[in-house]
Amino acid sequence: MIYRPPNSDGVAEKYVDLLLDCIAQYATLEQTNIITGELNCPKIDWQTYRCPSDYINRLVLDFVIDTGLYQIVDFATRASNILDILLADDLQIITSVTADAPVGLSDHIMVTFKIVSSWHDMPDHQLSRRKAYI
Numbered sequence: 001m002i003y004r005p006p007n008s009d010g011v012a013e014k015y016v017d018l019l020l021d022c023i024a025q026y027a028t029l030e031q032t033n034i035i036t037g038e039l040n041c042p043k044i045d046w047q048t049y050r051c052p053s054d055y056i057n058r059l060v061l062d063f064v065i066d067t068g069l070y071q072i073v074d075f076a077t078r079a080s081n082i083l084d085i086l087l088a089d090d091l092q093i094i095t096s097v098t099a100d101a102p103v104g105l106s107d108h109i110m111v112t113f114k115i116v117s118s119w120h121d122m123p124d125h126q127l128s129r130r131k132a133y134i
Contacts, residue, residue, distance in 0.1 A: 002037035004060075013055050020063045027067060027089070034094070034115065035069070035087040038108070042081035046071040075099050078108045086111060 002023070004016055027033045041060050044051040049065060051057040064071065069087040072094050077084035088094050093116050100110040 002035060002039070004037075004039050004041075004056075006040040008054070008056055016056050016059055020059065023063075024067065027069075032090045032093050033069070033088065036085065036111075038084050040083055042083055044082075046074065046082055072097055072113070073111055076109075077111060084108055084111055086113060092116065 002019060004019060005012065007015075023035065027035075039060055041051070041057050043054075043057045044061050049061065051061045064087060068089050070089070070091055071082075072086040072088060072091070073082055073084060074097075076082055077099070086094065086097065095114045095116060097111065097113040100112050102109055
């Protein structure tokens, strides 16, 4: 799980550099990668993969695209913004992504999801599509 504070000053820029470098070190092609957390990038439009050209939003979005990750959360997680992320490099490993009630006094909704850990966990429509590629 990752977290990026909502700041946008020089310290925040250095923080996002270090955060993305850390993720890049551990994300490998030998395994499926799933990243959850809060990026505090409300200006990124995850439906169109567009954002303003400011340093933090552009760097985060370019990193997600360049590493082959997909943002799976497609609903607002705080007010009208998608701040919380569920990134994966295999869209078929995540199922049943839903919004749920906040935990405690949080002002963010909770994102729940299932991870497919075996063929038996995969929904029938995904299983038949996956077998077509094997």
